[in-house]
Amino acid sequence: MKKFILALILALVAFQFVPDLVAADAPKAPSIEDRIADLEAMVNNGARQTNAATAIATSPGPGHNGFMMICSALVLFMTLPGLALFYGGLVRRKNVLSVLAQCMGIAGLVTILWWLCGYSLVFSGEGNSILGNLKWMFLKGVDSTPNTDYAAWVSHNVFSMYQLMFAIITPSLIIGAVAERMKFSAVLLFVTLWMFVVYFPLAHMVWGINGLMNGVWNAGASIKAIDFAGGTVVHMSSGWSALVLCIILGKRLGFPKEPMPPHSMVLCMVGTGMLWVGWYGFNAGSAVAADGVASNAFMTTTIATAVASFVWALAEYLFRGKPSVLGFCSGAVAGLVVVTPATGFITANGSVLIGIAAGLIPFFAVYKLKGWLGYDDALDTFGVHAVGGTLGAFLTGVLATADANANLKLNLAEVVGKTLWIEQLKAIGLTLTLAVGGTVVIAYIVKAVVGLRPSEEVETVGLDLAEHGEEGYYGHSR
Amino acid sequence: MKKVEAIIKPFKLEEVKDALGEVGIEGMTVTEVKGFGRQKGHTEIYRGSEYTVDFLPKIKLELVLADSRVDAAISAIIKAAKTGKIGDGKVFVSPVSEAIRIRTEEKGESAV
Numbered sequence: 001m002k003k004f005i006l007a008l009i010l011a012l013v014a015f016q017f018v019p020d021l022v023a024a025d026a027p028k029a030p031s032i033e034d035r036i037a038d039l040e041a042m043v044n045n046g047a048r049q050t051n052a053a054t055a056i057a058t059s060p061g062p063g064h065n066g067f068m069m070i071c072s073a074l075v076l077f078m079t080l081p082g083l084a085l086f087y088g089g090l091v092r093r094k095n096v097l098s099v100l101a102q103c104m105g106i107a108g109l110v111t112i113l114w115w116l117c118g119y120s121l122v123f124s125g126e127g128n129s130i131l132g133n134l135k136w137m138f139l140k141g142v143d144s145t146p147n148t149d150y151a152a153w154v155s156h157n158v159f160s161m162y163q164l165m166f167a168i169i170t171p172s173l174i175i176g177a178v179a180e181r182m183k184f185s186a187v188l189l190f191v192t193l194w195m196f197v198v199y200f201p202l203a204h205m206v207w208g209i210n211g212l213m214n215g216v217w218n219a220g221a222s223i224k225a226i227d228f229a230g231g232t233v234v235h236m237s238s239g240w241s242a243l244v245l246c247i248i249l250g251k252r253l254g255f256p257k258e259p260m261p262p263h264s265m266v267l268c269m270v271g272t273g274m275l276w277v278g279w280y281g282f283n284a285g286s287a288v289a290a291d292g293v294a295s296n297a298f299m300t301t302t303i304a305t306a307v308a309s310f311v312w313a314l315a316e317y318l319f320r321g322k323p324s325v326l327g328f329c330s331g332a333v334a335g336l337v338v339v340t341p342a343t344g345f346i347t348a349n350g351s352v353l354i355g356i357a358a359g360l361i362p363f364f365a366v367y368k369l370k371g372w373l374g375y376d377d378a379l380d381t382f383g384v385h386a387v388g389g390t391l392g393a394f395l396t397g398v399l400a401t402a403d404a405n406a407n408l409k410l411n412l413a414e415v416v417g418k419t420l421w422i423e424q425l426k427a428i429g430l431t432l433t434l435a436v437g438g439t440v441v442i443a444y445i446v447k448a449v450v451g452l453r454p455s456e457e458v459e460t461v462g463l464d465l466a467e468h469g470e471e472g473y474y475g476h477s478r
Numbered sequence: 479m480k481k482v483e484a485i486i487k488p489f490k491l492e493e494v495k496d497a498l499g500e501v502g503i504e505g506m507t508v509t510e511v512k513g514f515g516r517q518k519g520h521t522e523i524y525r526g527s528e529y530t531v532d533f534l535p536k537i538k539l540e541l542v543l544a545d546s547r548v549d550a551a552i553s554a555i556i557k558a559a560k561t562g563k564i565g566d567g568k569v570f571v572s573p574v575s576e577a578i579r580i581r582t583e584e585k586g587e588s589a590v
Binding site: 090256259260261262320322324326327330366367368370371380383 | 522523524525526527529530531
């Protein structure tokens with residue numbers, strides 16, 4: 001037996017040399033030119049060109065481009081139906097469709113504004129550091145060739161659609177604070193004005209290549225702040241605007257005496273799961289490439305969210321006696337919100353700290369602060385998004401490190417790990433001022449033009465029947 | 479003839495039905511109802527909002543019986559529905575002046 005094994009081993013060793021023996025007859029190795037032509041053919045998605053007429057540089061890279069199309073769809077999935085169900089489950093059943101209608105209405109409206117001039121105002125590098133110009137109006141010239149200001153290997157049109165999805169979810173978040181009591185026409189008019197006054201300038205300042213607060217990429221930024229996926233642009237802007245709007249709008253009829261429990265915690269949890277999954281497109285996708293920064297963001301998003309969800313429910317367990325599904329859901333969303341500005345800039349340990357803070361501070365805001373101050377933020381947009389977004393923007397300044405993202409060495413080597421948190425405070429101040437000031441003005445304009453609230457009778461019957469002529473659950477409006 | 483109405487805990491319905499069957503009761507009407515007595519309701523908490531739910535789900539049984547069978551029915555219900563805790567429910571007995579079987583138009587005790 002031993003001899004047999006030995007013979008087998010010898011035979012196997014001998015086989016290792018066989019390819020060498022026949023190598024002389026193998027076809028010639030491909031030339032460098034052929035290999036380059038193959039690479040170009042792969043990137044440009046065509047057959048091998050012998051004359052190499054098409055350079056790679058004008059094409060999107062297949063991997064990065066594919067990743068960004070999927071991420072764009074994931075971010076849209078956060079709103080439709082993620083956020084719509086998360087919010088829809090939390091309202092009373094007579095208003096569930098109004099929330100869905102508002103989310104879908106905003107998706108259509110904002111897409112039209114984006115095509116018209118929104119994208120250009122946010123991302124054109126011309127214009128000034130506060131707002132871009134109209135160079136890409138009607139998305140003219142926004143084609144499949146990458147725009148190297150933002151992504152070397154992603155088609156410009158894909159980039160513009162990816163950013164559109166952020167522009168859709170941001171005003172949709174505001175819906176949560178004013179749910180069950182705002183006229184549909186008022187929502188549409190408010191969002192239209194709000195996009196021009198608050199979102200477009202803010203997004204340009206933070207992400208525009210020449211933006212005032214774009215610390216990572218703009219060497220001349222006056223505020224050297226960082227915001228990876230939208231802590232200031234998306235969550236602070238929507239959250240603070242939501243607080244102002246819900247105060248101007250007033251409380252729901254019967255609040256806080258009449259019980260207004262969620263009509264379906266099941267829908268709410270389903271929506272939360274969709275938000276969490278979609279958020280990978282939001283956070284990892286904000287690297288605008290399937291690269292190492294995206295990988296790190298994927299990891300930190302997961303950790304912060306899971307920790308926050310767990311900590312929030314644990315806090316309920318300790319302080320209220322029962323861990324609730326709404327607690328797990330709220331904690332998960334709070335974790336996602338707080339980690340958003342930091343996700344591409346922090347390490348795994350940083351994301352655990354963010355998760356703990358996200359499970360406790362917004363928890364305090366929705367359980368205590370709201371009761372003390374007495375405003376009717378129906379679905380806690382302020383408590384989760386404004387408090388969480390502001391917390392995240394600040395913690396990003398404390399926890400960001402070039403170990404997690406080498407881009408922080410480009411223009412920010414002097415401030416990262418030292419005074420970055422002061423720059424973050426400046427960005428927080430500017431965002432807060434713009435969101436609060438802009439919303440006060442817009443809310444009173446909308447009130448004067450179409451009015452903010454439906455009649456008491458409409459509000460009592462429910463917005464579904466009165467404003468949309470249908471019921472979420474036929475024959476069960478209540 | 480008497481009508482026996484019993485308000486009981488929903489999870490006791492099967493036991494009560496079987497107990498009534500054992501003493502020869504052949505029909506009953508059951509309704510899902512809400513209400514409260516000394517048990518009061520319970521509290522639900524959704525984030526910062528606490529709601530007291532006063533009306534708890536209960537089951538109402540209605541039986542119309544010949545006078546001679548009422549006592550057996552009542553003791554069967556009490557035996558099956560009792561947990562000894564607050565919220566077990568109540569039994570009400572009231573007189574019934576007439577009963578008619580629609581199919582045969584029989585009247586009185588032979589109709590129930």
